[in-house]
Amino acid sequence: MKKIAVFLTLLLSASLPSFAQQTWSLKACLDYGLQHFGSVRIAQYQQETANEQARQALGTYLPQVSATGNFTDNLKLQSTLLPAGFAGPEPKRISLGSKYQTVASAQLTQTIYDKAALLGLKAAAPNQKLADLSMRQTKEEIIYNIASNYYQVFIVKQQIALLKDNLDRTEKVLNVLRLQRDNGVIQAIDVTNTEVTYNNTRSQLALSESNLALALNRLKYQMGLTQDQDVNVSDSLLLRQTPQAEVNQFNAPGLVSYQKAATNLELQKLQLQRIKAGYQPTVSFTASYGSMALGNQFADGFRNFTGFGSVGLRLNVPIFDGFQRDAQYKQQRLTILTQEEQLRMNVAAFGLQFNNAQTQIQKASTSIQNDERTVKQAQEVYNVVTLQYKQGTKSLTDLINADNSYRQSQSNFINSLINFYQARLDLEQSQGTLLTFYNQL
Structure with missing residues (x-):
C-alpha cells in the first residue's frame, strides 16, 4: 500500500498547478x-x-392581565313608561x-387548576429534546454528504493522475512504434492499435476532468460555498493510511432517527x-x-x-x-398505535x-487488499515486459x-x-457514529 500511495501522491502533485491556493482537507471541509x-x-x-414554545406553554399558567377603555355617546337614550300613581x-x-x-x-385572571395546561408545560422538555436531535441529525447529514462528495473529488483526482501517467507512457511507446514502422520493423496496424489506445485514454481523461468539475460543484454546494469559489482538495492522509472502520454492536436506541421517533411518540402520548x-373542570381566580x-x-x-371592583373564582365544568x-x-390513540408500529418497522x-x-x-476491505496486490504485480x-520488448525478446502484443x-x-x-470510503461512511451512519468519525479526523 505504501508504494502505491507514494506513486499516486507523486502523480497527483505533478498534475496540479504550482500556484498559491488554499487546500482543503476533509476536516477543513467538514x-x-x-x-x-443552510x-x-x-x-x-x-x-x-422550541424555546419560545416552552415560554408560550408557561405563559398559560402565569397571570393574564388586560385593560380596556370605552367612551360612549348615547345619541338617543332608552326610555321607559312609569305607570300612573308611581310618580x-x-x-x-x-x-x-x-x-x-x-x-x-383592568382585569386579571390567574389559572389555579387546569390539567391540560399542566401537561402542556410537561411537553416543553421533549419538544426541546426533539429540536436538539434535529440539530444532531442535520450535522450527521452534513458530515455524510460532504465526506461522500469529498471522497468522490479525491478519487477522481487520482483517476486523472493515473490517466495522465498512462497517456505519457503510451505516447512514449507510440513514438518508438512510429520509428519502428518507418524503419519497416513493424506494420502500420500496430501503430494504429496503439493510437486507438492513446485516443481512448485522452477521451477518458476528458471525461474524468468533466466529472471532477461536477464533483467539485456538488462538494461546494454541500459545504455552503458559492459556485464561483475555488476548492483545491488535497488530503494525502487518505493515501498514506488505509481507512479503518470500527464495527460496533447494533444499537437502535443510539441512532438519532430512533431517538427522534421515540421523542415524537412521547409527545403524542x-x-x-x-x-x-x-x-376535567378548570378553576381560575378573577x-x-x-x-x-x-x-x-x-x-x-x-x-x-x-371606582368599582370585584374578585371571584371561576369554575368551568x-x-x-x-x-x-x-x-x-x-383519533389520537390511533395516531400513537400507528407511530409505535412505524417505530418497530424502522x-x-x-x-x-x-x-x-x-x-x-x-467486501470492500477484501477488494482493496486484493487490488492493491494486483496493481503491484x-x-x-x-516493467519486465517493457524491458524485454526493448531487448527484442517480447512481442508488441505482449507489451x-x-x-x-x-x-x-x-x-x-x-x-x-x-x-471502501463509501462503505465506511455507510457503516458509520448505520451505527450512529458519524459525529465520532468527524471528531477523530
Whole structure:
C-alpha cells in the first residue's frame, strides 16, 4: 500500500498547478460546512422555536392581565313608561342613563387548576429534546454528504493522475512504434492499435476532468460555498493510511432517527393525556377594577370618576360537547398505535442497513487488499515486459497486453478505494457514529 500511495501522491502533485491556493482537507471541509450550510441555520431556528414554545406553554399558567377603555355617546337614550300613581296621577315617560359615559377598567385572571395546561408545560422538555436531535441529525447529514462528495473529488483526482501517467507512457511507446514502422520493423496496424489506445485514454481523461468539475460543484454546494469559489482538495492522509472502520454492536436506541421517533411518540402520548384532561373542570381566580364617569354634558364624561371592583373564582365544568372530545381521543390513540408500529418497522430497517453496511465494508476491505496486490504485480509485469520488448525478446502484443492489464488493475484499485470510503461512511451512519468519525479526523 505504501508504494502505491507514494506513486499516486507523486502523480497527483505533478498534475496540479504550482500556484498559491488554499487546500482543503476533509476536516477543513467538514468544519466549514457545519458552520455555513443552510440546514444548520434552519436547525438553530428550530431550537429557538422550541424555546419560545416552552415560554408560550408557561405563559398559560402565569397571570393574564388586560385593560380596556370605552367612551360612549348615547345619541338617543332608552326610555321607559312609569305607570300612573308611581310618580304622579298620570303615566310618565322618563329617559334611562346618561348621554355620555366613560369607563376604564383592568382585569386579571390567574389559572389555579387546569390539567391540560399542566401537561402542556410537561411537553416543553421533549419538544426541546426533539429540536436538539434535529440539530444532531442535520450535522450527521452534513458530515455524510460532504465526506461522500469529498471522497468522490479525491478519487477522481487520482483517476486523472493515473490517466495522465498512462497517456505519457503510451505516447512514449507510440513514438518508438512510429520509428519502428518507418524503419519497416513493424506494420502500420500496430501503430494504429496503439493510437486507438492513446485516443481512448485522452477521451477518458476528458471525461474524468468533466466529472471532477461536477464533483467539485456538488462538494461546494454541500459545504455552503458559492459556485464561483475555488476548492483545491488535497488530503494525502487518505493515501498514506488505509481507512479503518470500527464495527460496533447494533444499537437502535443510539441512532438519532430512533431517538427522534421515540421523542415524537412521547409527545403524542402527552397530547393524548391533554385531550383526556379536557374532561376535567378548570378553576381560575378573577379580579377586576375600574372607574366610570357619567354625564349629560360632554365634559362630564371625563370627570367625577367613580371606582368599582370585584374578585371571584371561576369554575368551568365540561358537560357535553357532542362527543367531539371522544372522537379526538380515539383519533389520537390511533395516531400513537400507528407511530409505535412505524417505530418497530424502522428498527428492523435500521438493523438491515447495519447488516448490509457490515457486509459491504468487509467486501470492500477484501477488494482493496486484493487490488492493491494486483496493481503491484501488474506494474512489475509491465516493467519486465517493457524491458524485454526493448531487448527484442517480447512481442508488441505482449507489451500491449501487459499495459492493458496494468491499466485495468489501476482502475480496479481506484474503484475499490471509493467503494471502501463509501462503505465506511455507510457503516458509520448505520451505527450512529458519524459525529465520532468527524471528531477523530
